[in-house]
Amino acid sequence: MSVFNDVKSKTRHTIIRTASDLFYEKGYNLTGINEIIEESGIAKATLYSHFRSKEDLLLAYLDEKDQELLKSIKAFCASKPAGDEQLIAVLEFLIPFFEQEDFNGCWCIRSIAEVPRENVKVRTKIKSNKQAFRQFVLALVQSNKPELDKSQQQQLSNQLYLLYEGALTESHLQGAAWPIETSIGLLKDKLKKG
Amino acid sequence: MSVFNDVKSKTRHTIIRTASDLFYEKGYNLTGINEIIEESGIAKATLYSHFRSKEDLLLAYLDEKDQELLKSIKAFCASKPAGDEQLIAVLEFLIPFFEQEDFNGCWCIRSIAEVPRENVKVRTKIKSNKQAFRQFVLALVQSNKPELDKSQQQQLSNQLYLLYEGALTESHLQGAAWPIETSIGLLKDKLKKG
Amino acid sequence: MSVFNDVKSKTRHTIIRTASDLFYEKGYNLTGINEIIEESGIAKATLYSHFRSKEDLLLAYLDEKDQELLKSIKAFCASKPAGDEQLIAVLEFLIPFFEQEDFNGCWCIRSIAEVPRENVKVRTKIKSNKQAFRQFVLALVQSNKPELDKSQQQQLSNQLYLLYEGALTESHLQGAAWPIETSIGLLKDKLKKG
Amino acid sequence: MSVFNDVKSKTRHTIIRTASDLFYEKGYNLTGINEIIEESGIAKATLYSHFRSKEDLLLAYLDEKDQELLKSIKAFCASKPAGDEQLIAVLEFLIPFFEQEDFNGCWCIRSIAEVPRENVKVRTKIKSNKQAFRQFVLALVQSNKPELDKSQQQQLSNQLYLLYEGALTESHLQGAAWPIETSIGLLKDKLKKG
DNA sequence: GATGAATGAGAGTTCATTCAT
């Protein structure tokens, strides 16, 4: 039984990994099902036995990517000393992230540009991803800024999130790291002076 | 003669307007040439006598949109009293912008998600659009913060640009205006205390 | 397994046969993919799963036609008594060939008129077809004229090939069999008198 | 009046020359009307005021080319001493012809591959061109072989014509001059030994 | 007589998906 599931899971995961790489590199609409199955080394019908549609693959990709990210950034921040440094770490995380060879911006923002407005499933998934990320940032603020009241914590958390998103998107668009540095600068000012 | 040119210009402009609306609403790849010509009320070959390819239409769309935007935001800022208020206006501009019924985020960021990495033409156009916008922001900073030195002006300009981009992208993604307010808050802090 | 292969082969061969008939009758450029699939009774995507492009179909057509031809003419010549008669048979073969209802000249010569000069693939295929034919003629000369030296055999072979090609092309162009008779006459003279 | 006609003729002739070059180089179907007008430097409607259709241009092209050819080959043969040498000259003419940089085979044979079987106009034109050529060859035989009877003259003329056509087509297909040499060899044998 | 703009019909190709085995 568990062997069965494992085998199934393995194939399924191979597909997700392949699709993820391709979707992230080339974009969702510019990646064909044929490319995915060729690179995965499986048959087309096999893919469709694991995923009802290409859209399902997109959802799995968004899930995979965000789980990876959350795990990485949580570890990164936890490795820093408590206090402001952990908050700044959220942005500093973006530097090695940006420097990864396959860096291609934020999959959520890129994907939202590729599906129709009516596509509630995908758009909900993306919002939920971002919500989870904001939750992580808020928790980080709460544990590192216990002196602030709830409303101030929420506000700071929002600002940090915004700086993160701006830095991520702009470093991609500009093909340069300066937006990350700019974000970090803004945050440090903020933390220092108020 | 001028009649001829007008006729030509008219058709051409009709196409750009139609394509712009569709590209912005549905995205580039999800908008077919057939939709554009049907909505424009012209024949397919007419479109292709005005634009060599769909990609050319994308470039025209990016140009059209950015020219519009720059004109609007320049007017909006100029309508505010000189000083910090003109800088804040850059972000405040996003509120009515966001409230427009057809608001769908930043066409540049959305378009960059839709073309292959190798597409130098489009990516260059997008960067050049953003460069022009950054130039506008820098000029605004220079004229409203003459007391700062060049390097400080550049830094502030970068920060303002980043807040603008973050607010724009996030208000779109979240479907809410709070990222704009958050950006404005951050900027006001910065201007007050630093 | 073999059933699978057979099914695949069947469809593939149906396509080639249909395309061959149409290409030979109407010409390559004047035959549309739509005609081929309609006549084949298959879907467009099915065709493109068997052949990467229309050009690939052209190559398959050239191959199919030449294999058929070589088989036929070899059988025809083998049915004649050894000696000069086998050489003359090469030209005599053209008489029933010309009389076939669907006779439309030489597919190689017709095809070479339809593809751009730069199309190396097709032009190479055509040359290779003709090379195979010349090889057949040369072998026939060698086995039926052992008394000649190599150079003489080559020369006679070239002459026979040339008469074949001229008769084929001209019987088509003129819509008459006399060029074949003329070729045969010339060859007989040649064989008789040296 | 004559000025008018001359102007008209000039434009018309420019078009024919341009179309001829393109048709001969690229083939009829692969040459677009747009290319012709661009290269001619005229407007599309101007072309259509001189030629009812692209087919009419094809007819003009076939006419132009054959008139040129007949003039050239007649001059070439006339420059040789009377007798067998004038007959051989018909084939020798092909050597410099083949060596011309823009040599691309026989326009008649190439064109016949490009129009539908039903196209009587073009096919008739091509046959009539070839008929005129055969007439020229026959006249040459008659004046250089007065000792032969009518039937023999006709036969020799047909053979010469066939060798010419074979050499022309094959030198093109093979991209080599040997078919011309082979044809000449066959003819010389024939003339020598009867 | 000459023109630029516009066109309907069709080209070849690719897409995500499903079916039969």
Next chain:
DNA sequence: TATGAATGAACTCTCATTCAT
């Protein structure tokens, strides 16, 4: 479960031709 074959709908783009001026 896994597969190779097949599909309808859609894609971008080009053709020879005609119309209004």
